[in-house]
Amino acid sequence: MPLAVTVNFPAALQPAAGGASLVVREAVASVGQLIEALERLAPGLGKELDDPLYNVAVNDEMILHAVDRHPIADGDRVEIVPTMAGG
C-alpha cells in the first residue's frame, strides 16, 4: 500500500514548498526520510527546513529531539511549526 503523508507548511515556507501543503506518496519510515522526499518534490525545500526555527509536529504533537529518527506512518499529518519560546 503506498504511503500518503500530508505535510503542512507555515506561510514563510510556502514559496519554497509551492503551496500550503505537499503530499508525500513514497515509502518513508522517519521524519529524516520524509524531509529527503520533500526535497525531491520541491528542490531547495530541504535546505530551508535545515533551520533551527522549524520544528516538526506529527499528528499535532511536537517533536523536540531525535527528530530525524521519529517514525512516520501512513496517513500521518505532519506540520512544520516555526518555534521559539521567548516572547
Place this chain on the structure above:
Amino acid sequence: MAVRDRVARLLDEMPREAQFPSQGATLFVDLERRETRQAFTPLAVVRTVLGGRGANMYYLHRLLDETLTPLDPGIPLIFGSGLLTGLVPSAARGNCTSWSPESGVLLDSNAGDYFPSFLRMNGFDHLVLYGQAAAWTLLMIRDGVVSFEDATPYAGLDNLDMREAVARDVGGTWARNLAMVNITRAGENQVLTSGIMAGPKAIYARGGPGAKMGSLRLKAIVTLAPTRELPTAQPYKVYNRTIAQKLLATSVVKNALSKTGTPFLYKPSRLLGAMGTKNNQETTWSDGLDAEHFDAHRPGMAGCFRCPVNCRPLNDLHSATPDKYDQGDGPEYVTLGKFGPNLGIDSVASVIRLNNICNDLGLDTASTGSAIGWAFELFQRGIITAEHTGGITLTWGDAETIERLLFQMARREGFGSVLAASTRAVEQGHYPAVALKYRIAVKGLGQSDPHDARILKAFALGLAVATRGMDHLRNRATLEINARINDNPVFKSELYGGAVSAEPNSYVGKERAVRACENIYAVGDSVGMCRFTTKLFNSPSLPGLPEFREQLANVTGLAFTDEALEQCGLNVMGVERMINHRLGVRRKDDTLPDRWFDEPNPSGPFRGERIDRDEFDAMLSRFYAISRLASDGAPEDAWRKELVGALGRDR
C-alpha cells in the same frame, strides 16, 4: 541613614565629568524638595556591571534601606538606559529598578519604545527618583533642562487620554522628539500589578513599578528634544550596518517576528502540551488562537527607536460599533497566553480587546492575568465564593466579567481591590492560606509567560532562579525547544559552554544553559539591546558578545574581552542576589509552584511529566556551583568582596 544622606554620600564618590564618550549623567531627583543633582557613573562600576540594568543595580545597592517598605518614598525608583541605547539597531531599551511592592524582592523591568533612547538624547543615562512630591508632579526634561510641573490636571487619566493631553500641552510629536513614561489610575491607586507605560503598549511591567511611581506622586516623566548624535570614541555606523544585516538575515526575525510578532509562539506551546491553561490546571488549548487567526486584525507592525525589526503587531477589531478599545497595539504572546488559555478564553476578538484595555489602564498583563486566573481557580474550587467577589460569579472564559474586573482593579473598587493585591492577597487577608497552593508564582511574582515548564527542565530552573521572580525574560534557554539544536550536540555544547542533554525533559547539564543565558541577557540589558534580538534568545545567530564588544569599543572607547563581558553579566546577577539577600531571599526561594512538583502534565507528547523534587534540588546545586553562589543563594564570600570593592558598601 535617610535616603538624602545616602545620595549625598554616593554623590561624593561620583565623578562630575563623563568618563568616556557618549556617557550621560545620572540625575538624582528629590521630588519632595524639588531639587536635582547630577554626576556620572564611575568607571569602575561600568567595568564591573556596564550600564543600564547593571548600573541601576549599583544605585539600588548603594541607596536601598531594607528597614523601610517598598512604597516608602525613601526607596528610590531608578531608570537606566544601556550603554548602546539609542545608537545601535535594536538597542532601544532601558530598565526601571526598585524594591518591588508586589513581590517584596527586586523590582527590575525593561521597556523599549522611545523613552530610553530619548532620555540619552537629553544627556541622561540614569534617573534616580525619591521623596514624595507634595502634589501630582510631571518631571519635564526639555533639551536636557529639568523642571517640575504640576500634574494635577492629568491626575485620573489613563494611558490613551494621558498621551493625547501631554502631546497637546507640550507640543511635541511622539517618536520624533517627544517621549514619556507615565502611570495611569492604577498606578495612582497603587495597584500592585500596575506598570509604568512607556508608549501606547510598551510598559515597564513587572513587580508593580506603577504603584512605586504612584507612591512618589510622580505622574509622568516627559522628554522633549530633537534627536541628536552622541559623541562617540570612533565611527560606529558602519558596524551598525553589519548588526542590522545580521538581525534581518536571521530566520526568526525574517520569517516570524517581523511578520506576525510574538503571537506565533502560541502554536508550538499548544502542540507541546505546555500551554498554561486555566491557571495551569490544563496544558493545551484551542487552535482558534493560533497566530494566523490574528492576521485579519493586524493592519501593520510598529517598532522601537531605530529598530529595523518592527516586531510589534498593531490591531484593529473592525467592530460594527467601535469604541476606544477597537484599535491598539499588540497583543504579544504573553498577553495572548495570559488572557487566552490562562482564563479559558478562545476568542481572538476578546483577547485583543482585553489587551487594549490593559494597555490603557496601565496593567501588567502577566501579573494581572495571573491574579485573575488564580482567583478563578479559587472560585472553581469553592475556596472563595460570591461573598468574596461582591456577588460576581467567576466563570472561565467569561470575557465580559474579566473586562469589568480590569476596571475594578484599576479603580480599586469591589473585588478589584482584592485582585489589585496580586500575589499578596493571602498575606493581606483576602484569601485563606490554602489559596497559596494554587498560586503560580515564585518569589512573590506571578509567572511572566504562559509556558507550563513541567516538561522543559531548563525553563523550570530559569523560572526558579530568576532574580525578579517567576519570569522567563531573565534567563530562558529558549533554544531547548528547537529540535535541530537539540539534535546537534557539538553545536549545543558550543552555545552553552559545555554539554547540555538533548532531551528537553532531562535535568542533565541544564544549569549550563541557564547560566549562559542569564549572563548574556544581563549584558544585553546593560547595553540596551532588546531581548528578542540577543543571541540565545530565539536564535543562535543573533548579535551576541562579539558584536556588543565591538560596538562598546566604537561608541565608548572602552575595551572589553568577551570573557570580561560575560563576567559583567554574572556580576549583574551577583549584585541582584546581594540585594535580594538583604530583602530576605534565600535558597528555599529558588523554587517552583507546588503544582509543577505534585501534579503530572495532563496532555501532549510529554503527558505525565512533572518536576522531581530531588532532581530539581541537585540541578539547583549544580547551578549554584557554576554561578559562584553560596548555600544561602548569595555570591560566595570572595566574589561578594570583589563586588563590594568595585561598587562600594551597601550602607
